[in-house]
Amino acid sequence: MASLFLCRQLTPALQHNTRSLLSFHRYIHQNVYEYDGPVMKTEVPGPRSRNADAVNFFCDYEESRGNYLVDVDGNRMLDLYSQISSIPIGYNHPALVKVLQKPQNLSAFINRPALGILPPDDFNVNLKESLLSISPKGLQQVMTMSCGSCSNENAFKLIFMWFRKKERGLNMVTQEELDSCMINKFPGCPDYSILSFMGGFHGRTMGCLATTHSKAIHKLDIPSFDWPIAPFPKLKYPLEQFVKENKDEEARCLEEVEDLIVKCREKNKIVAGIVIEPIQSEGGDNHASDDFFRKLRAIAIKHGCAFLVDEVQTGGGATGKFWAHEHWGMDNPAEVVTFSKKMMTGGFFHKDELRPDAPYRIFNTWLGDPSKNILLTEVLNVIKQEDLLNNAVHAGKILMDGLLDFQVRYPHLVSRVRGRGTFCSFDTPDDVTRTNLISQTRNKGNIIYV
Amino acid sequence: MASLFLCRQLTPALQHNTRSLLSFHRYIHQNVYEYDGPVMKTEVPGPRSRNADAVNFFCDYEESRGNYLVDVDGNRMLDLYSQISSIPIGYNHPALVKVLQKPQNLSAFINRPALGILPPDDFNVNLKESLLSISPKGLQQVMTMSCGSCSNENAFKLIFMWFRKKERGLNMVTQEELDSCMINKFPGCPDYSILSFMGGFHGRTMGCLATTHSKAIHKLDIPSFDWPIAPFPKLKYPLEQFVKENKDEEARCLEEVEDLIVKCREKNKIVAGIVIEPIQSEGGDNHASDDFFRKLRAIAIKHGCAFLVDEVQTGGGATGKFWAHEHWGMDNPAEVVTFSKKMMTGGFFHKDELRPDAPYRIFNTWLGDPSKNILLTEVLNVIKQEDLLNNAVHAGKILMDGLLDFQVRYPHLVSRVRGRGTFCSFDTPDDVTRTNLISQTRNKGNIIYV
Numbered sequence: 001m002a003s004l005f006l007c008r009q010l011t012p013a014l015q016h017n018t019r020s021l022l023s024f025h026r027y028i029h030q031n032v033y034e035y036d037g038p039v040m041k042t043e044v045p046g047p048r049s050r051n052a053d054a055v056n057f058f059c060d061y062e063e064s065r066g067n068y069l070v071d072v073d074g075n076r077m078l079d080l081y082s083q084i085s086s087i088p089i090g091y092n093h094p095a096l097v098k099v100l101q102k103p104q105n106l107s108a109f110i111n112r113p114a115l116g117i118l119p120p121d122d123f124n125v126n127l128k129e130s131l132l133s134i135s136p137k138g139l140q141q142v143m144t145m146s147c148g149s150c151s152n153e154n155a156f157k158l159i160f161m162w163f164r165k166k167e168r169g170l171n172m173v174t175q176e177e178l179d180s181c182m183i184n185k186f187p188g189c190p191d192y193s194i195l196s197f198m199g200g201f202h203g204r205t206m207g208c209l210a211t212t213h214s215k216a217i218h219k220l221d222i223p224s225f226d227w228p229i230a231p232f233p234k235l236k237y238p239l240e241q242f243v244k245e246n247k248d249e250e251a252r253c254l255e256e257v258e259d260l261i262v263k264c265r266e267k268n269k270i271v272a273g274i275v276i277e278p279i280q281s282e283g284g285d286n287h288a289s290d291d292f293f294r295k296l297r298a299i300a301i302k303h304g305c306a307f308l309v310d311e312v313q314t315g316g317g318a319t320g321k322f323w324a325h326e327h328w329g330m331d332n333p334a335e336v337v338t339f340s341k342k343m344m345t346g347g348f349f350h351k352d353e354l355r356p357d358a359p360y361r362i363f364n365t366w367l368g369d370p371s372k373n374i375l376l377t378e379v380l381n382v383i384k385q386e387d388l389l390n391n392a393v394h395a396g397k398i399l400m401d402g403l404l405d406f407q408v409r410y411p412h413l414v415s416r417v418r419g420r421g422t423f424c425s426f427d428t429p430d431d432v433t434r435t436n437l438i439s440q441t442r443n444k445g446n447i448i449y450v
Numbered sequence: 451m452a453s454l455f456l457c458r459q460l461t462p463a464l465q466h467n468t469r470s471l472l473s474f475h476r477y478i479h480q481n482v483y484e485y486d487g488p489v490m491k492t493e494v495p496g497p498r499s500r501n502a503d504a505v506n507f508f509c510d511y512e513e514s515r516g517n518y519l520v521d522v523d524g525n526r527m528l529d530l531y532s533q534i535s536s537i538p539i540g541y542n543h544p545a546l547v548k549v550l551q552k553p554q555n556l557s558a559f560i561n562r563p564a565l566g567i568l569p570p571d572d573f574n575v576n577l578k579e580s581l582l583s584i585s586p587k588g589l590q591q592v593m594t595m596s597c598g599s600c601s602n603e604n605a606f607k608l609i610f611m612w613f614r615k616k617e618r619g620l621n622m623v624t625q626e627e628l629d630s631c632m633i634n635k636f637p638g639c640p641d642y643s644i645l646s647f648m649g650g651f652h653g654r655t656m657g658c659l660a661t662t663h664s665k666a667i668h669k670l671d672i673p674s675f676d677w678p679i680a681p682f683p684k685l686k687y688p689l690e691q692f693v694k695e696n697k698d699e700e701a702r703c704l705e706e707v708e709d710l711i712v713k714c715r716e717k718n719k720i721v722a723g724i725v726i727e728p729i730q731s732e733g734g735d736n737h738a739s740d741d742f743f744r745k746l747r748a749i750a751i752k753h754g755c756a757f758l759v760d761e762v763q764t765g766g767g768a769t770g771k772f773w774a775h776e777h778w779g780m781d782n783p784a785e786v787v788t789f790s791k792k793m794m795t796g797g798f799f800h801k802d803e804l805r806p807d808a809p810y811r812i813f814n815t816w817l818g819d820p821s822k823n824i825l826l827t828e829v830l831n832v833i834k835q836e837d838l839l840n841n842a843v844h845a846g847k848i849l850m851d852g853l854l855d856f857q858v859r860y861p862h863l864v865s866r867v868r869g870r871g872t873f874c875s876f877d878t879p880d881d882v883t884r885t886n887l888i889s890q891t892r893n894k895g896n897i898i899y900v
Contacts, residue, residue: 054566054809061561061570062554072571083564084815096560100550104512109559110546110825111511112794114533116504120511121522146596146796147816153599153655157672164671178666182648184674188666192673198632204814205603206657206675216628216638217810221614222607223642224634225656225673341815344562346596359504360667364654365534365791366597375560 002434003284005449007399007422008085010317010342010388011067033094034066038445039076046073064091069447077442081449085281085313088342088379089388095378108371115144115367116360123370130377131347136309136323136337137330139349144368148312148340149203154362155336155348156207156273159306160192161361162335162354163272166304192272193227195260195305200232201282202275202310211275214283228260228271232280233288237416250292254299261303273306273335274299278324281313285425287418290328297330306335306354316342317383320393320421327420344379345372396421413437452884453734455899456874457849458535460767460792460838461517483544484516488895489526496523514541519897527892531899535731535763538792538829539838545828558821565594565817566810573820580827581797586759586773586787587780589799594818598762598790599653604812605786605798606657606723609756610642611811612785612804613722616754642722643677645710645755650682651732652725652760661725664733678710678721682730683738687866700742704749711753723756723785724749728774731763735875737868740778747780756785756804766792767833770843770871777870794829795822846871863887 045057049072063070067090069079079087089096099105113120120126131142145151174187181188196202196211203209204218210225212218233250236242261271276296280286300307314324316339325333335354340346345368356362383389396419403417403426416427428434434450441448495507499522513520517540519529529537539546549555563570570576581592595601624637631638646652646661653659654668660675662668683700686692711721726746730736750757764774766789775783785804790796795818806812833839846869853867853876866877878884884900891898 054813055569056567058571058573059563059568061557061563064561069568083568086564086815087561091561092557093560097556100556100559106547106550107511107542109550109821110543111514111537111541113509113511114536117506118509118519118533119505121508123508147600147814149603149814150597150599150655156656157654160673161671173670177670181666181669181671181674182663183679184660184669184676188670189672189674192671204607205600205655206606206660207655210634210656213632215810216631217808219631219634220623220627220638220811221611221631221642222639223610223675224631224639225675226634229633358667360665361670363504364597364599365536371559 002428002431002450003425004428004434004437005081005281005285006403006419006424006426007080007448008082008313008318009067009080009395009422010082010088010383010392011090011386034090035068035076038068038078039074040443040445041075042073044071044073044075044077044442046071046075048072061091066090066093075445077445077447079447081447082342084341084449085318086341088316088344089382093382095382096375099375099378105371105374108374112366112369112371114365115370116363120370126370126373126377130373130380131343131349133380134322135349136325136333138332139334139337139351141350141352141355143347143350143362144373145340145346145348145364146366146368147346148338149205149208150364151312151338151340151346151348152202152211152275152308152310153205153207155308155338155350156194156275158336158348158350158354158356158362159194159273159308160190161356162306163192163270163304164190165357191269193225193264193269194308195228195230195257195264195271195274197230197232197276197280199280199283199286200275200277200310201280202277203312214280226269228264228269230257230260232283232286233292235287237418246289250288250295254292254295257296258299258303261299261305271303271305273308275308275310277310278314278327279319279420279423285418285423287420293325293328294330297328297333301332307333308336308338309334310338312338312340312346314423315339317389317392318342318421318423320389320396322383322389324420324423344376345369392421396424399424452878452881452900453875454878454884454887455531455731455735456853456869456876457530457872457898458532458763458768459517459530459845459872460532460538460833460842461540461836484540485518485526488518488528489524490893490895491525492523494521494523494525494527494892496521496525498522511541516540516543525895527895527897529897531897532792534791534899535768536791538766538794539832543832545832546825549825549828555821555824558824562816562819562821564815565820566813570820576820576823576827580823580830581793581799583830584772585799586775586783588782589784589787589801591800591802591805593797593800593812594823595790595796595798595814596816596818597796598788599655599658599796600814601762601788601790601796601798602652602661602725602758602760603655603657605758605788605800606644606725608786608798608800608804608806608812609644609723609758610640611806612756613642613720613754614640615807641719643675643714643719644758645678645680645707645714645721645724647680647682647726647730649730649733649736650725650727651730652727653762664730676719678714678719680707680710682733682736683742685737687868696739700738700745704742704745707746708749708753711749711755721753721755723758725758725760727760727762728764728777729769729870729873735868735873737870743775743778744780747778747783751782757783758786758788759784760788762788762790762796764873765789767839767842768792768871768873770839770846772833772839774870774873792829794826795819842871846874849874
């Protein structure tokens with residue numbers, strides 16, 4: 001079976017009426033913001049495009065708008081997957097165009113500061129209006145980073161520092177620790193680990209890559225850390241037919257997590273944190289029940305491990321809530337939540353108690369980019385003003401009903417239909433079927449993703 | 451002794467005349483682009499600023515221009531260090547203001563693409579005008595990344611893949627490799643390493659951090675890889691007085707490098723690459739002779755290790771050449787050169803033979819940011835038009851002469867004066883003297899850095 005990711009849209013074109021009232025803007029050549037449907041002029045990729053390596057086709061971003069991506073051959077396609085889940089409110093949104101045209105914003109786009117030492121005057125206000133306005137429950141601290149991998153890498157480091165501080169208790173850092181860390185040795189560099197799940201994806205830098213287990217092509221030939229890896233539940237669909245089986249499967253995985261934590265401790269390879277996606281995205285849109293995540297969170301608390309929820313792909317609203325972990329309904333969902341993609345900047349939220357005990361411990365030259373925060377502020381305004389979270393719930397329901405209908409009508413093509421909000425996917429019987437389906441769908445003007 | 455980094459400027463204010471002819475621009479409130487000197491209104495940080503953790507003070511970027519950084523209290527300071535060596539041609543350069551105001555550039559700033567799969571129409575042209583116009587000798591391939599750490603992380607991965615391919619020869623990838631890499635194990639994840647130098651700094655994500663050895667605060671409590679670390683030459687100054695001693699010191703370090711490579715191989719911990727900065731920057735502005743680097747390069751070739759030159763801090767012109775490694779005068783200087791900071795985007799150049807053998811092996815969602823390439827194109831134009839490389843040579847000479855004069859006059863304060871172009875530094879007898887000197891210099895309107 002091969003998974004096919006259907007949609008990551010927050011502003012689904014299933015709901016044209018939500019967008020057509022937006023005002024005319026001079027850089028948008030037509031008199032309504034949104035296009036009214038796909039228009040195909042050639043096969044994709046067309047003659048003016050090229051596809052080599054990973055490139056699908058070349059794009060005309062000036063002509064793209066709303067949910068529609070236009071290629072260099074003039075084909076206008078509904079971008080259901082919004083690039084790699086990374087375009088928050090569509091192409092050339094008038095609100096973002098205005099941000100770029102405001103003279104007072106200009107400076108932020110050309111004077112990228114070293115944010116950790118020389119922040120701009122308005123940076124605190126800017127953070128309050130952007131990231132701090134959507135901070136997850138209990139996580140009042142935020143740091144920005146340049147991308148998703150850097151966000152997870154630095155979140156891991158934050159967790160290691162926090163864990164070591166707990167272990168150290170009232171003892172001071174020793175000279176032996178200071179000396180040994182400079183040459184990558186114990187005790188300055190302790191034998192800590194982050195527990196991850198088979199099928200998970202948390203990025204491709206070397207710390208992240210040790211917790212990523214979705215495809216061999218990401219990991220082959222790269223040295224790694226010997227960190228524990230737990231199974232992620234493999235649910236059977238339709239869910240209502242396999243209640244008992246799925247419950248048992250989740251229990252098995254939770255037991256394995258606890259077992260790994262205990263066994264690692266016996267070998268003095270301490271699990272400092274657990275990292276998980278609310279929906280395993282890159283690894284095949286694998287879901288688990290809210291109950292599974294609540295129980296996993298309880299295991300983390302019981303064993304003193306930090307719980308890191310990676311919302312790089314799930315954050316930003318496509319699941320119908322701003323953060324996918326809100327579906328779990330918890331007051332204390334995590335120690336750290338990482339983000340990137342739709343958030344336009346990477347970064348992470350964390351609890352006060354994880355704040356580093358000295359400056360420069362979590363640091364780099366740029367620490368994000370304030371110009372992205374300015375864009376994010378406007379994106380968040382649009383999400384509120386256009387009620388896009390409810391839009392994702394409503395459009396997601398229509399989409400899911402359609403997919404379930406397909407599943408009944410074309411069982412030889414479509415199985416395991418699943419999703420939350422518009423974050424939907426299904427399986428095809430094999431890779432060939434999937435590739436054909438993607439290509440045929442694209443040539444009808446709809447971009448979906450593998 | 452404590453090192454004090456004096457300057458990373460490409461557009462030194464020692465040369466006011468090079469800038470004063472630039473035309474009036476409406477977002478710049480005065481009728482010349484450059485200010486004519488520092489103006490101090492309060493001590494720094496002043497009453498409207500704050501300094502906490504690493505933050506020095508808050509900045510008014512709209513009012514800053516050229517070499518002068520203005521804080522929120524209206525203090526105008528000569529930013530000799532250009533943030534963290536990261537502002538290429540000063541604040542609010544009129545050429546960059548124009549880039550933001552061109553309607554055809556707007557789309558690139560608001561529609562950040564997933565560059566690896568859906569590049570913009572003009573991306574190849576854009577790369578030719580920006581990064582490929584300054585590619586180091588023999589390195590025709592380029593990839594962009596979001597920051598310096600991601601650049602080095604991905605360069606390491608490129609080197610591991612290239613090395614493994616050489617070792618594999620005509621053999622195919624085995625199923626055992628594919629299966630074992632998914633769980634972080636040998637042989638899929640081989641026991642390869644990158645050899646680094648004491649005092650080096652290559653970033654703070656976990657792969658990079660294993661090669662960073664400048665300050666304990668970066669590394670304490672973070673698990674690491676057991677990779678080999680060689681000594682970097684500790685040169686004695688003035689160089690002309692210690693010719694024999696310095697030559698012996700460099701020979702000792704080179705011998706140690708070769709010894710480490712051989713010993714690692716005996717333990718089956720293969721050195722796949724060597725990473726080095728042309729000037730160890732974060733670690734204290736440590737220089738070595740051009741001859742040292744040429745001999746080190748020869749050792750890398752002899753043992754089949756990739757040579758990775760990290761130009762994240764040295765690249766962009768401050769040493770008087772665009773890339774600091776050009777001072778070595780070699781036709782085959784490296785397999786990979788990484789960059790970030792003054793280049794506005796992270797990334798790396800590499801030889802054709804290091805190109806990955808399959809798509810998605812080196813990949814992430816954004817793979818840089820085309821809007822930064824557009825800014826970089828203009829930065830490179832300014833560097834050419836204003837002849838800034840020669841400016842750095844000329845101003846660097848004036849600066850160095852002044853520092854050598856200080857060293858004669860104030861030997862109790864200034865020692866080991868060293869530099870290349872404007873990339874200059876000196877030592878003070880202790881941390882207290884250094885801190886006082888930075889503070890007093892800042893309150894006279896000059897920002898230098900520790």
